Amino acid sequence: MNSLVSTFLNPKGGKSASGASPLGEIGGLLAVLAALVIGLSLTAPHFLSAATFTSIAFQLPELGLLTLAMLIPLLSGGLNLAITFSANLSGLVLAWVLKAGGGADAGLLVFLVGVMAAIAVGALIGLVMGLVVAYIGAHPILVSLAMMIFLRGLGEFITRGGDVAGFPPYVVALGQGTLLGIPVPLIILIAAILLWMLILNRTRLGFSIYMLGSNLEATRYSGVNTGRALTMVYVLSGIMCSIAGIVMLARFNSVRVGHGESYVLITVLACFLGRVDPFGGFGRVVPVAISLVILQVIGSGLNLLGTNQHLATALWGATLILVMVIRALWSRLRLDFLFRRR
Template identity: 50%
Template sequence: MLKTDTGRGRVSKHSEILSLGAILVILVLLFSLALPGKFLRPSNLQSMAFQLPELGVLAFAMMITMLTGGINLSIISSANLSGIIMAMILTGDLASGPGGAGLGWTIFLAVLAGLSISLLVGLVNGMIIAYIGVSPILATLGTMTFLEGISLVITRGYVISGLPRELLVIGNGTFLGVPVPMFILVAVAVGVAIILNKTRLGLSTYMIGSNIKATGFSGINTNKVTILVYMISGLLAGIASLIMIARFNSAKAGYGSSYLLVTVLVSVLGGINPNGGFGKVSGVFLGLILLQVISSGLNLLGISQFLTLALWGALLLGVEALRLTRRRVR
């Protein structure tokens, strides 16, 4: 088997992380100086920690498909449908009885149903891409549109609210001062890192992104790997939906629509090669924190959120230009 991680490759990977880390430190220092006593205030840090997880989990759902050279445009619509199914079960007749163990089983059933829906969507996406041969962008665009339509038919555009108080802890609770969703995000990041770095599936994912034909000739079932990758992506979308409905105490067809392009932005900013085959969980995690720091700092400065989006785009272009310059120098 050919070695895919050369010394130069390791240096390049570390330099990507160091660059993002340096930018993050500089931004934190600048905002701390511009907003003394405000930016690093515990309440602001906690607020950022509450906002990170749902976008972060969705970013990892996008990242893992991009490593194969694909993309998953259906993560938001899949998350919304999953959340709607969970909310319908939690606000239906099953949840109207007495609390206690009965309510616990209802919550378990709702979460299981929601995650199963997301897994099924991932399975369908993977099969369309792997066996029918539809390009990932078209396959997931079609799935996205279909799921959005189904969600609107089910809810008629209305919000489903009034979820059990016990579920809301997942989105709004804290443990030792740290938001519960943050623990979920860290667990997801560690899980994805283990899959990508310590398993055969992870190695196969990188290999497919580098050269799918050569990977097939090496004896790896590329269709199976593709399906598993999109199923994992779907599962992560389901986990993100659980955080969202628990945080907002409601579910709706249009929630998180602005997150889709941001997940691509976070992934590319974090070092994921849009053509596949290269990228690390740590880079995406740093990219996520970087965008949140910019958003929070500019918000405290009273700067429009529209300008924040423009600065995110400028940052992405700047980082990509720096990467291209480094590659040419080498």
């Protein structure tokens, strides 16, 4: 039990010195998940049903993709507040290409062009933020905030605040269909998680992101091109946002600017629950992904229990505070203990 608690509460993830091994860490989170599923199936009789799991499997991806988009800036010691609106805007680009290519009759080629354009726009948004953060040295909170205001304005200007709908049927199939019994969006999420693991664990860029997240100057002195790496952080974030935007478009068969606005909080929550260091430099993909499932299960559980959507928002806020407070208390306790033992 102690190891379970400590896995969940240690402030810094991914460091063997802080106690829990990576496997134990993941095990701890999985145990929490299991406890949660058991608890919910006892309290909410309908929880343990195929329908619940299908709904989770379809809801999880958009949140998961946005969480991945938030993760990399957090690791670099920054933040990207513009994730949801970047996703919305990429969705709009795809919608626009589909509309221009024949609306509901648009061919697959048009769709592919649209996806490319959407990803390009996401990357461009990220590139602008990254260049300003990396080479001008402006604060990521400010830059992403300004970008968020701009994108929201741009999106509302283009859509006049309404929905954009009317896409070819195969787009809906992409968002709501299954492949070998697995929801397509979930497959996309899993692919994205694998891609992020590959980038963070197995590339020079990923290595550099962790290093510069802890100390930008020392990393630069070691010969790493930190300007380029920091720019890439936001480009990658932007690309992941556009993938999220495409999945959102496909799932709802429409685009509305402002959709998923409240996700910013949940993505931050998922990252911190997955033991990403708020000051950057530490945090891994798998624990974050498991935390995400935990949050989604809680969300679906609350839904089943008939909880109001706004109450859920408040609960997310309270959970984030609680996790951070308990973590602060826990690390203080551990320190006391260490000192006394010596």
